[in-house]
Amino acid sequence: MTTATLQESITSAPSTVSAVRSEMTPEERYLFDLQGYLVVPNALSADQLRVLNAIMDERIAAEVDPESTQHRFFGTGSLLGWGKPYRDLLDNPRILPHVMELVGPNPRFDHDYADIIRTGHSPIGATLHGGGAPYDESCYYTHRDGRIRCGLMVVAYNLHDVHPGDGGFGAVPGSHKANYPFPQQWKGLDHRNPCVTPVTGPAGTAILFSEAMTHGALPWHGKQERRTLFYKYSPAAISWSANYYDASKYPDLTERQRAMLEAPNARYGHRPKPGEATLL
Numbered sequence: 001m002t003t004a005t006l007q008e009s010i011t012s013a014p015s016t017v018s019a020v021r022s023e024m025t026p027e028e029r030y031l032f033d034l035q036g037y038l039v040v041p042n043a044l045s046a047d048q049l050r051v052l053n054a055i056m057d058e059r060i061a062a063e064v065d066p067e068s069t070q071h072r073f074f075g076t077g078s079l080l081g082w083g084k085p086y087r088d089l090l091d092n093p094r095i096l097p098h099v100m101e102l103v104g105p106n107p108r109f110d111h112d113y114a115d116i117i118r119t120g121h122s123p124i125g126a127t128l129h130g131g132g133a134p135y136d137e138s139c140y141y142t143h144r145d146g147r148i149r150c151g152l153m154v155v156a157y158n159l160h161d162v163h164p165g166d167g168g169f170g171a172v173p174g175s176h177k178a179n180y181p182f183p184q185q186w187k188g189l190d191h192r193n194p195c196v197t198p199v200t201g202p203a204g205t206a207i208l209f210s211e212a213m214t215h216g217a218l219p220w221h222g223k224q225e226r227r228t229l230f231y232k233y234s235p236a237a238i239s240w241s242a243n244y245y246d247a248s249k250y251p252d253l254t255e256r257q258r259a260m261l262e263a264p265n266a267r268y269g270h271r272p273k274p275g276e277a278t279l280l
């Protein structure tokens with residue numbers, strides 16, 4: 001049985017998002033530690049998909065050249081500004097237990113973006129990046145005191161189906177624990193690379209992965225455009241991004257969501273409130 005089939009058999013998911021668990025299963029924990037990624041089916045309900053796609057349709061109509069083959073929504077504002085359905089994904093109950101286990105009990109939302117790919121290369125091209133070596137203190141993967149610890153982990157939501165053969169997310173399973181750098185001459189994804197596993201799944205699937213795992217975007221051959229949301233989380237005191245969120249822009253956030261947007265710090269009790277921090 002391949003790891004992919006194994007994963008399919010043990011995560012054959014609840015059919016609705018209401019079947020929420022409070023923690024990762026031992027099988028999910030095993031697979032994430034083994035592979036550096038985990039596929040979570042049905043992370044979004046059919047209703048969520050409809051609304052998230054409808055909002056994205058409007059954004060595409062407003063911002064994306066119909067002739068362009070790909071586009072990344074990044075750098076001109078966060079997906080959190082696209083409306084409550086996007087803000088609610090911050091602490092998606094189907095995924096939050098995984099995030100809290102993989103980055104720690106006080107997860108911090110580090111950054112986000114969305115990609116659409118109509119054909120061929122993604123906005124970042126077709127080159128693998130990341131990996132356990134050389135060690136990267138912002139994207140580490142380690143295991144201490146009986147717990148997985150990721151410096152930066154990603155929840156990638158498929159808003160459209162990704163079928164086998166379409167392309168999409170490509171992973172080098174186990175590479176988050178590699179002791180040697182990934183060979184430079186193998187990094188291109190335009191040709192089949194036996195080290196790379198295409199990770200597929202229908203709309204609503206979430207692919208969780210450690211940024212320390214070598215990964216990239218396989219060239220897209222799907223009939224429908226690929227639509228992927230990337231929500232990235234760090235431990236409370238760590239930041240990959242140089243930009244921090246301003247929670248005051250989103251008055252409808254819950255207390256938990258607001259806490260996830262706090263700038264990196266150790267969450268000590270007498271810290272200045274967001275907006276009151278002193279520049280030293």
Ligand SMILES: O=C(O)CCC(=O)C(=O)O
Pocket residue numbers: 115122124156168169170215216217218228230
């Ligand atoms: O397209 C993908 O699934 C991978 C994207 C990625 O690795 C990145 O944005 O850094």
